[in-house]
Amino acid sequence: MDYEKFIEDQIACIKQTVGGEKAINALSGGVDSSLVTVLGHRALGERLRTVFVDSAMMRKDEPEGVVKIFADMGIPVEIVDAREQFLSALAGLTDPEEKRNAVTDTFYSKVFAKLVKESGAKFLLHGTILTDIEETVAGIKRQHNILSQVGIDTEAAYGYGVIEPLKTLRKDGVRRVAKLAGLPDEIVNRIPFPGPALATRIVGEVTPERLEIVGAATVIVEEELADTGAFQYLAVLLNDRATGIRGNKRQFGRIIVVRCIESTDARTATVTQLSWKKLNRICERIVQIEGVNRCLYDLTPKPPATIEYI
């Protein structure tokens, strides 16, 4: 595939579709939305408004870090604080599908609908990739960013059209194009992080306290596994608890699952064969998180497991 031509074609296509109108896009800092941001700014310049929605479900210090990277490239990004909206939409929900729907609905019909109205944008640029579409259509997983493919008419529902410049690429293709488009390596090689972010890393209810636990575990896992070159690594907080001992007393503690996988396109994955030194070190750090007394390593390839838990 001619990736240079792909870039030119997509920029031309965005220009043509948007015409003289304005567009908007949400940047998460992952490679997909980062590439869309770059393509969109080349096509539209100041007519593209790029926002970073702080959903309270991002990694620690993520909003400021991502804004800084794009500022260095001359692309302005606004941070939108939507933490309260996401947290209240998720309160009390434990069913994975309901949680995903709450995130999708809050993102598109609440937070985005308002931004679109304010800005007068007629189009939303979106980082959907081929694997997202395939898995959603196959019924494996409802990706948060799949709308038209599951029958949501965005113009009727939300008041804007959706443009998906990456929908013919898989993750490996996105990384090549991102590199070619001049994105820095820390974005090009960034491990995938799902749109509903830490909400997909929590089995059971999403609460500020539980977000804090899984966030702390995510920091540890990313620090410890950055040098593995693995495709993706993550920490999951289970809803189950297990007995343990703290200060010689019984503690009914929380359980963190660590997952680290090898893959090229996320369609299939094998488990990274970490050394025991590394596994022990991760466990030691994880069980120092307040209330956590178990650390498990996921041994399951995809299939039969998916990469994420919900």
Add this chain to the structure above:
Amino acid sequence: MDYEKFIEDQIACIKQTVGGEKAINALSGGVDSSLVTVLGHRALGERLRTVFVDSAMMRKDEPEGVVKIFADMGIPVEIVDAREQFLSALAGLTDPEEKRNAVTDTFYSKVFAKLVKESGAKFLLHGTILTDIEETVAGIKRQHNILSQVGIDTEAAYGYGVIEPLKTLRKDGVRRVAKLAGLPDEIVNRIPFPGPALATRIVGEVTPERLEIVGAATVIVEEELADTGAFQYLAVLLNDRATGIRGNKRQFGRIIVVRCIESTDARTATVTQLSWKKLNRICERIVQIEGVNRCLYDLTPKPPATIEYI
């Protein structure tokens, strides 16, 4: 410690305490209750009635296998079918403490009280060991077989006195005495298996369907890990579920945790550093169990985790 003398002392003590009365004991096939059975039969002969209570929570084919081993030593063991009683006592319970209490109560006040009454036994011989007592008194864990230490007056509550010949020994001491007392190696070296059996290996409700899953996982783990020489290895069925893929469709599947530990006395434990070949093989077999799509390995030493999950 002089273990020959320990055996003589305990036999003498049992004789003296029981006097001309009858006694009863429950054999699970673990090394503790097996040793008590041998000591009791040497002390009391036919005045000791030994029963194997089938709680529906034993490993596969356990009742028949254990009876055969003792028949070969000339010790008769009766199988008591209490499967319905245990399953109905556990139905609907998810709290670990309530589950343990239901097992204890069914075992002692329902099944045993009836057997004691029938047999006219005035004493129950019990395989409590020192670690059980210490952990219960410390509030780490309510061992199912700890009664007087938590204030249960067995004579008033259940109508019989309790004799605990092993209560000064830890697991390593029990194994030495068992060897000396002539128990076969398959009993002496048997990995510990908790009294409430598979009920402690199920997080959430104990149902026949869930017992079948954790039972199948237990067979796999015991087959695969028998040659490790590890202190204990087990499979736990979590209550949480996770997404997976079966036949190209999304499956919300069950999660099995594998735990394998090194220890001398169960007071502390480290995790066995299994090879990746072994871990992958176990995972491959576990995810072939109907409905299971994740297999996790527990990385946590004791403390801060306990060996079991509930």
